[in-house]
Amino acid sequence: MSLTIHKKLRGKIEIKPKIKISKANLHLLYTPGVGKVAKEIAKDITKTFDYTAKGNNVCILTDGSRTIGVGDSFPEASLPVMEGKAMLAKTLGDVDAWPLCLNTKDQDEIIRTIEILTPNFSLFNIEDIRAPKCFYIFEELEKRNINVFFDDRQGVGIVILAGLLNGLKLVNKKIKDIRICLVGAGVAGYGIFEILNYLEVRNIIVLDKDGIIHKGRKQSDGYLKNIIQNSNPENITGGLKEAIKKSDVFIGLSGVGNLLKAEEIKLMNKKPIIFALSNPVPEIFPQEIEKSVKDYIFASGRSDFVNQVNNILVFPGVFRGLLQTGKKMSLKMEVEIARKISSLVRHPRKNKIVPDPFDKNLVKEIVKTIKNFKNK
Amino acid sequence: MSLTIHKKLRGKIEIKPKIKISKANLHLLYTPGVGKVAKEIAKDITKTFDYTAKGNNVCILTDGSRTIGVGDSFPEASLPVMEGKAMLAKTLGDVDAWPLCLNTKDQDEIIRTIEILTPNFSLFNIEDIRAPKCFYIFEELEKRNINVFFDDRQGVGIVILAGLLNGLKLVNKKIKDIRICLVGAGVAGYGIFEILNYLEVRNIIVLDKDGIIHKGRKQSDGYLKNIIQNSNPENITGGLKEAIKKSDVFIGLSGVGNLLKAEEIKLMNKKPIIFALSNPVPEIFPQEIEKSVKDYIFASGRSDFVNQVNNILVFPGVFRGLLQTGKKMSLKMEVEIARKISSLVRHPRKNKIVPDPFDKNLVKEIVKTIKNFKNK
Numbered sequence: 001m002s003l004t005i006h007k008k009l010r011g012k013i014e015i016k017p018k019i020k021i022s023k024a025n026l027h028l029l030y031t032p033g034v035g036k037v038a039k040e041i042a043k044d045i046t047k048t049f050d051y052t053a054k055g056n057n058v059c060i061l062t063d064g065s066r067t068i069g070v071g072d073s074f075p076e077a078s079l080p081v082m083e084g085k086a087m088l089a090k091t092l093g094d095v096d097a098w099p100l101c102l103n104t105k106d107q108d109e110i111i112r113t114i115e116i117l118t119p120n121f122s123l124f125n126i127e128d129i130r131a132p133k134c135f136y137i138f139e140e141l142e143k144r145n146i147n148v149f150f151d152d153r154q155g156v157g158i159v160i161l162a163g164l165l166n167g168l169k170l171v172n173k174k175i176k177d178i179r180i181c182l183v184g185a186g187v188a189g190y191g192i193f194e195i196l197n198y199l200e201v202r203n204i205i206v207l208d209k210d211g212i213i214h215k216g217r218k219q220s221d222g223y224l225k226n227i228i229q230n231s232n233p234e235n236i237t238g239g240l241k242e243a244i245k246k247s248d249v250f251i252g253l254s255g256v257g258n259l260l261k262a263e264e265i266k267l268m269n270k271k272p273i274i275f276a277l278s279n280p281v282p283e284i285f286p287q288e289i290e291k292s293v294k295d296y297i298f299a300s301g302r303s304d305f306v307n308q309v310n311n312i313l314v315f316p317g318v319f320r321g322l323l324q325t326g327k328k329m330s331l332k333m334e335v336e337i338a339r340k341i342s343s344l345v346r347h348p349r350k351n352k353i354v355p356d357p358f359d360k361n362l363v364k365e366i367v368k369t370i371k372n373f374k375n376k
Numbered sequence: 377m378s379l380t381i382h383k384k385l386r387g388k389i390e391i392k393p394k395i396k397i398s399k400a401n402l403h404l405l406y407t408p409g410v411g412k413v414a415k416e417i418a419k420d421i422t423k424t425f426d427y428t429a430k431g432n433n434v435c436i437l438t439d440g441s442r443t444i445g446v447g448d449s450f451p452e453a454s455l456p457v458m459e460g461k462a463m464l465a466k467t468l469g470d471v472d473a474w475p476l477c478l479n480t481k482d483q484d485e486i487i488r489t490i491e492i493l494t495p496n497f498s499l500f501n502i503e504d505i506r507a508p509k510c511f512y513i514f515e516e517l518e519k520r521n522i523n524v525f526f527d528d529r530q531g532v533g534i535v536i537l538a539g540l541l542n543g544l545k546l547v548n549k550k551i552k553d554i555r556i557c558l559v560g561a562g563v564a565g566y567g568i569f570e571i572l573n574y575l576e577v578r579n580i581i582v583l584d585k586d587g588i589i590h591k592g593r594k595q596s597d598g599y600l601k602n603i604i605q606n607s608n609p610e611n612i613t614g615g616l617k618e619a620i621k622k623s624d625v626f627i628g629l630s631g632v633g634n635l636l637k638a639e640e641i642k643l644m645n646k647k648p649i650i651f652a653l654s655n656p657v658p659e660i661f662p663q664e665i666e667k668s669v670k671d672y673i674f675a676s677g678r679s680d681f682v683n684q685v686n687n688i689l690v691f692p693g694v695f696r697g698l699l700q701t702g703k704k705m706s707l708k709m710e711v712e713i714a715r716k717i718s719s720l721v722r723h724p725r726k727n728k729i730v731p732d733p734f735d736k737n738l739v740k741e742i743v744k745t746i747k748n749f750k751n752k
Contacts, residue, residue: 001409003412006410006413006428009394010429011430012394013391013429014391014392014394014472015391015472015473020467023679026688026733030457030461030688031460031686032655032656032679035444035655036378036379038445038457040379041453041455045452050386051456052386052387053387053388054387054455056390057387064495069415070411073414076421076495079427079430080417081411083429087405091393096390099496103493112485115479117478117479120455280408301408302408303402304403312406
């Protein structure tokens, strides 16, 4: 089905003129009239925003090193995902998002390419680039004062926090009291870690392919050092069983379908909240959870289960808001957006902890949050 | 007027989804379904053309070094022109053309950027880049087997030849018998020179800012060497008066408005054909010509005079044809396209030597010509 629809469309987006061109307006929209517009911009570069699409243009950019379903592959393999994202950005956020899949995996070349592309775009969304190079790219772009949103990291952090806040209300627990088991310390895992850390949630046990991240682990990457310093206060070691024991919340970004069994769920505290985010097969399905516990909250990345937590809830509004205000994302802004998204679910229920991605208020409220945001 | 309409539009193109996205198709067009599409492409890169927009995507790319009205400026100043071209490519050729204005003037960096951008695009149109670096970029892209169309050079060559062929019919002269005075040896001038040279028109006098190009001139650039070798058989030297004397055709790309006076027209052979292509002010206006001669043919780049010769007549069809066939442009193909465009004017008249850019047959016939083209 998915292949059929893609084959029929041959691309999910197209470039459309905003106005019907005719003999009558050709001289205004193209030569010679366009020369006057070029002159105005050459005199004052800020006029680019008045006379061109730049102010509404976001570049969604990847090197194809972490493509859904395939991992590190040709950049072309990322095109369907990037086009999908561009389509959503327009439909939900009225943003012109241009997907570009770069034919280089070199971090410095990616940064340089982005610098070279700045005349067309007001915002860059880096996407599906492997850790740790994506962190390096992000930092370097910030240093160069290029406005960048890192959806895999920041968008995921926002949406998980939004769902978590509602989940905690339902189970009547406070965020600072809980223990979280976070499986996966890649881009998304780190995005979740850092937003929780910003909220001073310290009792997080992070597990990656080498086991629980603890003080004894040697790490050179800055982001892993940050996890080591600010998580696992009891310095627990071991694997999944040790990590999940006595946790209130499980957040799975393992990439491993059916990683969890009912016996592990049994080790969790009462009323567990389970984000099983691996896609398409989550770490656990509700029927397996129910073998151990009836009172729980389940969320996944799938549209065919309750509580689909997906960055679709975040990026259209964030693109729109950042473009309109020229502001830059920060952890403080992330938290405010997450709280706003959370509050859009008037009456949270076990099967309704996040809003619908087609909720008309979603983009509007995120944009308003960004507009009102004050960095202190 | 031009500024007003641009300010109102804030960009002449936008990205549009080809399908309405909804809850019902989201899982097919985006995650998780899109993962299957990514897998198919990762297995077989040629599937990119089945499942994405790549097959219809042209990149219109510039470094802003030769922008209309301003010359060498910020790349942003080229955006209005590039957006205009993208708009025309869609309206007339149903091609998705993405304008990119690069923030680098370095030729090797431009080439490398294009290589990095190949996953998204099937064709690159380099545009408004200064000579000689544009020639170097073009050659290097061809060496790398990247399909490239150089509209300023090839498109102009095609459209001028198309107009010239009809003009010659009207004045009853043969192309091999005529003398041509070509003012301007930049990109467009060279594009015209090489297509005429391919047709073995040798009696061309090329004039640039240093006077008539002749055998005594020292030149290191390959393209100027080509002009020296294959033009000016009598090795004439001097300036405009010497160059235009006894010519049958004047082609002006001087960038100098009102360069020609009636007295120079008087020096030309009978029934002169005058292409006064500088924009917005041509080298001469018809009223000045008429002080010397009544029987003449005039063409310019302006839409408010007869015989507007503009690459609009060429690039939408060429984009479409090259995308559909995967063929590469060559001088032989240029000539065939020019002949076809010329033939679309059923009954050439003094004030009708080229078709209307909105002529429905234009794109169709150019595409057909490219489809039927055999490289010998």
